[in-house]
Amino acid sequence: MEKIGCGTVSFSIRNWNFSVRSLLLAAVCISIAVVWGVYRNEDRWIWILQDLLGIAFCLNFMKTISLSNFKICVILLSLLLVYDVFFVFITPFFTKNGVSIMVQVALGPDASGEKTQGNMVEVPAEPQAPSEKLPVVMRVPRFLAWAQNLCGMQFSILGYGDIIVPGLLVAYCSRFDVWVNSRKKIYFVSCCIAYLLGMILTFAVMLLSGMGQPALLYLVPFTLITSAVVAGCRGEMKQFWAGTTYEVLDSSREPLLPEGRTDSSVGGERC
Template identity: 85%
Template sequence: IAFDAVLLIINSLVNSRQLILLHPDFTISFRRKDSDKHLAYITPPTHHIPSLHIHSITSHYSYLVMYNHYLSGGGGESKANGGELSLYSPLKVIVFVALMCGMLVLMYFFYNILVYVIIAIFCFASASALFSCLDAVMDLIGCNSLSVSVRNRSFSVRSVLLAAVCITIAVIWGVYRNEDRWIWILQDLLGIAFCLNFMKTISLSNFKICVILLSLLLVYDVFFVFITPFFTKNGVSIMVQVALGPDASGEKLPVVMRIPRFSAWAQNLCGMQFSILGYGDIIIPGLLVAYCSRFDVWINSRKKIYFISCCIAYLLGMILTFAVMLLSGMGQPALLYLVPFTLITSVVLAGCRGEMKQFWAGTPYEVRAEKK
């Protein structure tokens, strides 16, 4: 029933387009035949298709309707992969980066209003992300869930307890978010969960998309850190102004990891000083690291060569970022160092192993949209 409902919705949305999903096990094609009908074709393999794969198809096309051509790249092999969204269109990546630029500029001019909107969104999103992470940990350690029925509705006791804990942590952070001495622990905890959940949800379908996204965001980072001071009245970059807030004692955006400088705290007991690392500096290279991990699975690499190499490259890039920051005495756009380290390492590794073509093309799933 769910699959038929999704087909019905897609048929109403796909006017003059033909959408095809190619998979090693099956092919699904949606095509407009005339002005009155939409036909759906499913070409199964000669062997039996597991029901788990059919469920995966349903979730894929549900996301297609919700996100307008974003399609899941997961194979339906696990609960975590069922909700995965795959970025496969360069145009969508460009639009995404353009929206980021627009949002940053809006935050610069309307900070005092939008900061509270971002705080509310962060509380909700981080609580949901923390729940997802803790639920996955419970599944990993084999913690069984007890179900309770109330008025013919079944509730998982484990899920209810986890939800209560996550919501409580998010609410505590929201109430005491300006307490510098200890609230940074909760902010970093929620931030780690947010970054992990984001990288689990969004995937890059091939290395070409990785190159486009990381390169554009590198330019974005450098421009808003180094170039914008020439256009602002106070000579401060838009990126730094938004990250730190226009008022040192006012509200700050919860989009950074805050690491206290304990040496400075010991010298000045009246307050704490922090080093900050933006979530984007974790998520953006992390999407490439996640792609490398999936590629290791696709090529059956037991040593996880791509994943480990990309992680080491990220670590070296981060060390260089902090070294330059300490030597120059000013904040640095971390992507300026992280992007070249991770991209070049991945290219060199794929070239040396003779897998560059496969690494560039990426996933064995292919999504194609054509006009009639």
């Protein structure tokens, strides 16, 4: 729209200003959500829209919520690790069917037509009564297994929490890189690599054990320990633990500046 000269086109209705670009973006977003709502039980292709919605939700959450120091990251991620382990490993002892609450939430109520093994979901090809599925997981088809067995479509699932919780630490590492002027973004890159290794270990244990795994059990130690080691090796653990002093400015919100200060007065403290 900017190339054709329509990037800043806007109009007003009763003192309300609307930009054409925002209206088109809203139309696309609403259309994706409506199509998912109508065809949410169509397993062959609707996972694409569900994953798009999930990615948008996770990114918006990590943009809205930010952790100010490593101490808060340690406390929050550790508590959520205990929460995840409890609802995956402990709750089966309290449920009638022996299924963990986490798995039941991921599959949705009355998901009797699906078989689960670990974080893998198999959807039979025979017509069955549709079961509601809450859009709280990323669903990725196992194309190799589908090609070998055309009678059912299999999915690997990953909860949004397993993306958002470590993602808050990754976002903090990215902001800390800006604060210490790390051109190679050592904290951000190392934390992302740690997340990748933790995710690989999660799926490896899942496949070997045949049981659903609390991903935070592996992601939290990998990311926390890696970040702490990097900070210790660089001699920046004190600053990394206490947090940064700059304030993030977002163009969609009012500048977060103390009274009596202007943009020019914050200088290097602005990100």
